[in-house]
Amino acid sequence: MTGQPPIGIDTSKPHPARMYDWYLGGKDNYPVDEEMGRQMLALEPRVPVMARVNRAFMHRATRWLAQNGVRQFLDIGTGIPTEPNLHQIAQAVAPDARVVYCDNDPIVLAHAAALLRSSDVGVTEYLQADVRDPDAILDGARKVLDFGRPVALSLVALLHFVSDADGAHALVGRLLSELPSGSYLMVTHATADFTPEESAAAIAKLKAAGVTLALRSREEFTRFFDGLDLVEPGAAVVHQWHPELGEPVPGQDDGVIPGYGAVGRKP
16 A cells, blocks of 8 residues: 555554455555565465455355344454455345444554445444454444344454453453354464464564464364354364355465364354
């Protein structure tokens, strides 16, 4: 991105949402994001494939949820809008679907409005808040969503940027506590289970740049779903979760994808 950044956007250090945008080939990022992105690619050249695999999971899981009757979605850590976004997938199945997006980066807000206005069916709103402030998110979401009816809580490629010190598992529990029976949790999460050396190097580089990366094991990942009923096939490597619901990502089978994805239902 060229020119002066909008007021409130910190370009002195990389931001996960803008790095993700760079991996996906977007233009809503800055040199600091590209530089860190290139450092990550030097450690693992398939990072862009991993980013696309995460997006593909979101498409498949959203489609599954809408096909199974969910009409309300709360997407936290939505990132810079990329078409098709969650509301477009959900509303293609269920035109009356209501979607609330939430992110803490001002650049996401700056670029979200145009895409969100593209929704001419259902209801789509945007909330600027941090996952570490679940009460603010819940208060804002209540203005759009009916918490008396099931809600799908989406935390795709977000929780590995929330440390244990910040209480990642407790934050998810707090968000779920306000949602009624029949609600769902959908999560993807990076892991060091398959690439421990590369993962340790990535953690160190990001930490030096002021970015937290909390890679978790499969066991730690499944703890986010404690008390929920996991949808088959349970906690799976991301691209292996219901692959029949979407098209494969080119390159996804050329090597390991170090991340898990799952959907769980609140009894």
